[in-house]
Amino acid sequence: MKKVFERPKSLTDVHFTYCAGCTHGMIHRMVAETIDELKIQDRTIGVSPVGCSVFAYEFFNFDMVAASHGRAPAVATGLKRSLPECIIFTYQGDGDLAAIGTAEIVHAATRGENITVIFVNNAIYGMTGGQMAPTTLIGQKTETTPFGRDARAHGYPIRIAEMLATLEGSSYIVRTSTHNPQNVRKTKLAVKKAFENQLNNKNFNLVEILSTCPSNWGLDSIQSLKWLEENMIPYFPLGEFKNI
Amino acid sequence: MAKITVEQERCKGCGICIAFCPKKVIQLSKNLNPKGFFPAELINEKECTGCAICALMCPDVAIEVYRQEREKK
Amino acid sequence: MQEDLIIAGFGGQGIMLIGQLLVYSALEENKNVLWMPSYGPETRGGFANCTVIISNEEIGSPIVAHPQSMIIMNLPSLDRFEDELIPQGLMIVNDSLINRKIKREDINFYLIPATEIADNLGNAKAANMVDLGAYLKIKNVVDFTLTEKTLEKFFANNSSLIELNKKALERGAQEIAKETLKP
Amino acid sequence: MKILMKGNEAIGEGAIRAGCRYFFGYPITPQSELPAYLAEKFPSIGGVFLQAESEISAINMVYGASCAGVRVMTSSSSPGISLKQEGISYLAAAELPCLIVNVMRGGPGLGTIQPSQSDYFQATKGGGHGDYHLIVLAPHSVQEMVDLTYLAFDLADQYRNPAMILADGILGQMMEAVELKEYASEIPHKNWAVGKSQGRKRNIITSIYIDPKVLEQHNLRLQAKYKIIKAHEERAEEWMKEDAEIIIAAYGTVARIAKSVIKKAREKGIKAGLIRPITLWPFPDKYFQDLGKIKRILTVELSSGQMVEDVRLAVNGRIPVEFYGRMGGMVPSIEEILEQIEKINSQIERVKL
Secondary structure (H helix, E strand, O other), X not given: OEEEEOOOOOEOOOOOOOOOOOOHHHHHHHHHHHHHHOOOHHHEEEEEOXXXXXXXXXXXXXXXXXXXXXXXXXXXXXXHHHOOXXXXXXXXXXXXXXXXXXXXXXXXXXXXXXXXXXXXXXXXXXXXXXXXXXXOOEOOOEOOEOOOEOHHHHOOOOOHHHHHHOXXXXXXXXXXXXXXXXXXXXXXXXXXXXXXXXXXXXXEEEEEEEOOOHHHHOOOHHHHHHHHHHHHHHHOOOEXXXXX | OEEEEEOOOOOOOXXXXXXXXXXXXXXXXXOOOOOOOOOEEEOXXXXXXXXXXXXXXXXXXXXXXXEOOOOOO | OEXXXXXXXXXXXXXXXXXXXXXXXXXXXXXXXEEEEOOOHHHOOOEXXXXXXXXXXXXXXXXXXXXXXXXXXXXXXXXXXXXXXXXXXXXXXXXXXXXXOOOOOOOEEEEEOHHHHHHHHOOHXXXXXXXXXXXXXXXXXXXXXXXXXXXXXXXXXXXHHHHHHHHHHHHHHHHHHOHHHOO | OEEEEEHHHHHHHHHHHOOOOEEEEOOOOOOOHHHXXXXXXXXXXXXXXXXXXXXXXXXXXXXXXXXXXXXEEEEEOHHHHHHHHHHHHHHHHOOOXXXXXXXXXXXXXXXXXXXXXOOHHHHXXXXXXXXXXXXXXXXXXXXXXXXXXXXXXXXXXXXXXXXXXXXXXXXXXXXXXXXXXXXXXXXXXXXXXXXXXXXXXXXXXXXXXXXHHHHHHHHHHHHHHHHHHHHHHOOEEEXXXXXXXXXXXXXXXXXXXXXXXXXXXXXOOOOEEEEEEOEEEOOOHHHHOOXXXXXXXXXXXXXXXXXXXXXXXXXXXXXXXXXXXXXXXXXXXXXXXXXXXXXXXXXXXXXXX
């Protein structure tokens, strides 16, 4: 029998440190597969954030740089400007990208930095133990919104993809999900396009991927996928917001 | 003819592969792995089509899929 | 030998320019030089002043609280700096823009209607050169003709400005020759 | 051949000559001439000048470029340097070389744009979180703005450590004659940098060591490096020190004023001299070891007294160390400091009697 599905070469052998059922791992695989398929492993540099994926540099099997919280797009800018022939991507969660790092992502996008951003949105802070994220839904209970997020007190969840799509410098902005095989396949296609665009010098590319947090949502793996589908997608619609 | 292998030490027993397997040929093992999880395992190789949905959905990239190459007609 | 000079006026009078003209010329004579502008919001439209130090030795402090010489181009600058000049120090004053008497009695000052003179030459903006010419005539810290050459380099793109500014420099020097100037 | 340059521009020219081709910064007075100079010069020599959206972004762009192994710099003034501190801590932790220029202004807070030296603690004691040091160089002339820029890049690369030039608004704004010496060093190859891997083992640049045992080892290694830097790189200028009874300890602009003070003091028969730290970190302790005839030290700063703590540590109680300072952008006059020297001198006389 022939092996038709195996671990991509762009992943190390290190076991992921994510919780059981957390979809970060799927997204890691899709990024690594894309890099294998595009044959760019020897010139790709990933920028890991602060958040659950802080150890992403352990898992990706190519040069990696760890950024401070929220600053991955700035670090990626410094890298891409000095290594234009390399492929640079950031891998960021919702706290990193959409709260503390809002300025960095907006300005990297508006400058049209030729980088790829993998934005993992699971509507909660995972690493610090389940606090409100900028993408936490109205009514959603977290450690810091124990009675549910109230718009008057905590504001509204931010739709990053829609916002960045309005900027002249962005070229490919898409939101996908990981809640079922069909959407995982779509996510893979989007990730691949976001890297191909960089290879073709097409400015700024971002894939926002709806993801789960079973541990902090207090649900099991399967319930989490269902919760994502039923609660997140209505507020964070899937689709391409920009493709030029 | 197809099969999957689940890397027992890598698996965290989240059950996503089981939930999405169209043929329901995967279940959780009765033996704990060193991480303290009951890992997934293939229980019915005859029924496995090698569709790879389990591997596609596995958050720990712990599944490899094998398939008989189709004979060219 | 060390000469400390403060040049003061309002923005647009070419205060910084004549300071730089001096240090560029003095550098040609292999002297140690230092030029420092007052910087910040106050330089925009309001006060403009700079310090020039020309020395045969290593220059110490860039801050000169009490200079040996001053070129004062307007009234607010006179109000601000008059008390700071050392006793027996030299002050060249643009009399055209100052409507009060000099209070200090222990200094050497020269009242020159620089703006009027420059205006008669065709451009009131050359008043800075008139005062610089007067200053050089008295102090001779750098060679007069060398300064004219530096001026030519500064305005290399505009020959009419070279002629105007040279004339203004010379007219300033001539003013000093008039004994009647000193009160 | 000497040419006239403003201090801020001189750093820019020095950086270009030292092979720096990457600048990331955010506008702030009084260092604006430096980015403006590079913005004009870089395009024709293949350099990258990028005005970032914030100082925070700028320092992290520096971090990224440094990871790539290129010579890179940023520059700012006090409040902007405060914003950069997180990034600076990460640079030090990840052992990334770069040049950070701080053209200090009066603080705290937004303060004033006038000259100050009140960021000495921030520059020399770390500034950000964690146990680390920058290599801190303090020029006192426009010539040194160039020379110490060369040195800062060299030391940063040699020790894989961020270096800082700590100047002030006066040094940045004033114009003096400069000799642009040929930059002779070679930029070392950086096998730790990320980039095209071409078969080598993958490189990871990070500052997270979640296991405390491992982090302690990392810290011990950093401290050992700092010890080596301290042993080899202490620099200071001694001026009229040989027969001096009173020493002024001052750096940067204040050291220039001190030289004028010392000349005047000697005209009055007071044997004064100067020790001018050039490396603020490592602090040049060794220049304070042989005190000779020195009976008192007067530390003068544009602060409430920051470097004076290091002077006192170096002197270790052997002789009294006095302090005189001005704050908030005020600069002491020659006469003002001379008065302090005369006062100290009279006290010494009294002891003799």
